[in-house]
Amino acid sequence: MIFTETKLKGAYIIDLERREDARGFFARAFCQKEFEAHGLTRIIAQANVAFNAKKGTLRGMHFQFPPAGESKLVRCTRGAILDIIVDLRPESPTYLEHIAVELSEDNQRSIYVPERFAHGYQALRDSTETSYQVGEFYTPGCEGGLRHDDPRLKLQWPLPVASISEKDTLWKLLDDIEPELKRKMSV
Template sequence: MIFIETNLKGAFIIELDRKTDERGFFARAFCQHEFRDHDLRPVIAQANIASNIRKGTLRGMHFQYPPAAESKLVRCTRGAILDIIVDLRPESATYLEHISVELNEDNMRALYVPERFAHGYQALRDNTDTSYQVGEFYTPQAEGGLRHDDPRLGLNWPLPVSVISSKDRAFHLLHEVEDEV
């Protein structure tokens, strides 16, 4: 695996280190030792899959409050997404900064999302699937989220939102929950 650190401390884009021959290629997609060597949390409590029928579908911006804060390893296995993460650690030099990364079935890259980051993505193609390995169990009472269109976050989504859940649409603006994050 090739770990590319982003400007948000602890957040990495992970490229496959492909070993190619006449059959195609082989690549390691996860290794506890390599994650630990990069000071990442190499724990998988759950593995999840999301299917997005229509391009423009938006999921996010999700997180879990401590003590159930979760890390995520997100990969697009079919189609394409624009994945955005926001640093919610008030003690961080990059507090409220974000990055966006295109993950798609061709580049096969993954995004490692550290604990205490908000995460969301938009499907760029119809019939897009994502896979998540999550470092903490889903804890409904610790579930949190921010509005995808919060002007303070300044997130730029490439397509009009075609589908979004009522739960995601009802998330609060940051200024309404900032003391809790």
């Protein structure tokens, strides 16, 4: 695997290191030892799959508060997505900064999302499927979210939102929750 750290410390784009021959290729998509060597959470508590029927579908911006903070390894296995992560670590020099990366069945790229980051994505094609492994179990009492259209975050989605859950439209604006967010996300 080829690990490229982003401007958000601890967040990595991971490309496959392909071994090709006449049959096609083989590549490792996850290795505990390689994750550990980069200081990344190597435990997988759950493996999830999401299917998005329509391009423009938006999921996010989701996170879990400590002590149930979750790391994620996200890959698009069919179609394409624009994946965005936001640093929610109050002590971080990149607090509230974000990165966006296209993940697709074509580039076979994945993104490692550290704990205490918000995560969301928009499907760029119909019939898009994502797979993600998370480092913590889903804990309803610890879940949180940010509005995908919060003006303070300045997230740029490439398509009009075709579908979004009611829950994701009801997250409060950062101005309304930031003191609580900082308190709960502090280490």
